[in-house]
Amino acid sequence: MESHESKTETRTGLLCGVLAYGIWGLFPLYWPLLEPTGAVEILAHRMVWSLAAVTVVLAVTRRWDWIRPLLRQPKRLGMIAVGATVISLNWGVYIWAVNSGHVVETSLGYFINPLATIAFGVLVLRERLRPAQWVAVGVSVAAVVVLAVGYGKPPWIALAIAATFSTYSLVKKKVGLGGLESMAAETAVQFLPALAVLVFLGSRGESTFTSEGGGHTLLLLGTGAITALPLISFGAAAVRLPLSVIGMLQYLAPIFQFALGLLVFHEAMPAERWAGFALVWLALAVLTWDALRAARISRTELRNARLKAAEAAVEGVTAVESAGVAEAPTKAVN
Numbered sequence: 372m373e374s375h376e377s378k379t380e381t382r383t384g385l386l387c388g389v390l391a392y393g394i395w396g397l398f399p400l401y402w403p404l405l406e407p408t409g410a411v412e413i414l415a416h417r418m419v420w421s422l423a424a425v426t427v428v429l430a431v432t433r434r435w436d437w438i439r440p441l442l443r444q445p446k447r448l449g450m451i452a453v454g455a456t457v458i459s460l461n462w463g464v465y466i467w468a469v470n471s472g473h474v475v476e477t478s479l480g481y482f483i484n485p486l487a488t489i490a491f492g493v494l495v496l497r498e499r500l501r502p503a504q505w506v507a508v509g510v511s512v513a514a515v516v517v518l519a520v521g522y523g524k525p526p527w528i529a530l531a532i533a534a535t536f537s538t539y540s541l542v543k544k545k546v547g548l549g550g551l552e553s554m555a556a557e558t559a560v561q562f563l564p565a566l567a568v569l570v571f572l573g574s575r576g577e578s579t580f581t582s583e584g585g586g587h588t589l590l591l592l593g594t595g596a597i598t599a600l601p602l603i604s605f606g607a608a609a610v611r612l613p614l615s616v617i618g619m620l621q622y623l624a625p626i627f628q629f630a631l632g633l634l635v636f637h638e639a640m641p642a643e644r645w646a647g648f649a650l651v652w653l654a655l656a657v658l659t660w661d662a663l664r665a666a667r668i669s670r671t672e673l674r675n676a677r678l679k680a681a682e683a684a685v686e687g688v689t690a691v692e693s694a695g696v697a698e699a700p701t702k703a704v705n
Contacts, residue, residue: 384611388620391604394597396627399477399636401597402469404590408579410467412572413594416580417462418565420595422558428599429555437552447546454542454553455560461535468528475632475640479518480532481625482651485618485658486511487533491541503661507654514650521643550606554599618662622655 405413429435441447468477489508492498500508519525543553572578580591609617629648632638 380611384608385616385620387604388608388612388617389623391601391608392620392623393627394601394604396624397631398465398597399469399474399628399631401590401593402466405587405594406470407583408587408591410463410470411568412577412579413466413470413591414459414463415565415568415572416591417466417594417598418459418558418561419569420592421554421598422562422595424595424599425551425555425558428551428603432551434551437548441548441556450542450546451548451553451556452560454539454546455557457535457539457542458557459561461532461539464528464531464535468532472636472638473528474628474636475638475644476526476528477532478625478628478632479526479529479648479651481536481628482622482648482655483511483514483529484533484536485621486651486654487537488540489658491537495541501661501665503657503664507658507661510650510654510657514647514654517643517650518647521641521647550602550609554602613666619659 402413408416465477465480468474486508489500489504493500515526515530518529546553548556569578569580573580580588608620612620633640
């Protein structure tokens with residue numbers, strides 16, 4: 372029965388994970404639908420309606436008990452404000468890049484994000500890398516050089532996306548809130564500045580919220596739902612799947628973005644860019660192999676430790692029983 376329940380949980384987790392990363396990967400299809408709205412207004416609407424969407428979810432699930440303790444922790448609130456600022460930059464660069472015809476380069480940003488996260492771990496957290504991780508970092512540096520030659524300049528969009536998202540991940544790790552709660556806190560920080568931007572644009576007659584028809588208004592409102600849905604799905608997957616599986620699923624989003632850039636938006640991919648992407652994929656292959664190998668070794672060590680503990684427990688019970696048998700005749704004589 373437990374095995375069946377475990378399989379069901381795993382299957383549910385996989386479906387939620389694929390849904391989350393699939394939606395993130397298909398974002399490039401959504402932002403162009405919002406034209407002629409500019410990137411700044413889209414970003415502001417996304418912030419405002421994301422807070423509305425996450426508030427509805429919190430109300431339905433009645434998850435409010437984390438707010439009061441959080442308000443008593445100024446340092447944690449400061450970190451949340453930093454996280455909100457960094458993810459705002461990430462969203463803004465991403466939306467602008469997609470609507471400016473740089474979908475392939477945005478996919479590159481999320482491909483190199485795991486490598487950027489490793490770099491942050493070394494530089495900020497003073498983590499030690501295994502040899503294979505150093506190889507992956509070296510290959511990724513070579514990839515950036517090749518791509519810089521291919522683009523005629525460093526791939527700034529990809530580097531900005533990777534840097535901001537890696538920084539955001541680091542901040543989230545330090546804050547320690549759940550996905551839904553974290554999003555609520557961050558969008559609460561974003562809300563007033565975003566609302567001010569929308570009011571300012573409206574006062575200048577530059578807002579498109581009501582000027583492009585009802586369908587356009589609904590699409591802008593929908594930015595909140597499409598931001599909240601994958602995050603909720605990711606949260607459901609994270610509690611049901613091992614980190615190694617989540618790590619593999621994260622590549623779905625940039626794969627979808629890369630495919631959309633080539634097949635839907637028909638972006639150019641000269642030989643130099645193919646070479647650069649190939650090096651990035653090689654680095655990710657090395658990184659994935661090393662992560663799976665480390666996880667396998669960790670599982671083996673844990674299993675051996677449990678076996679030794681079980682054997683020690685059995686030996687202890689046997690020793691106690693033997694002592695009892697040896698003591699019984701003595702008591703009989705007395």
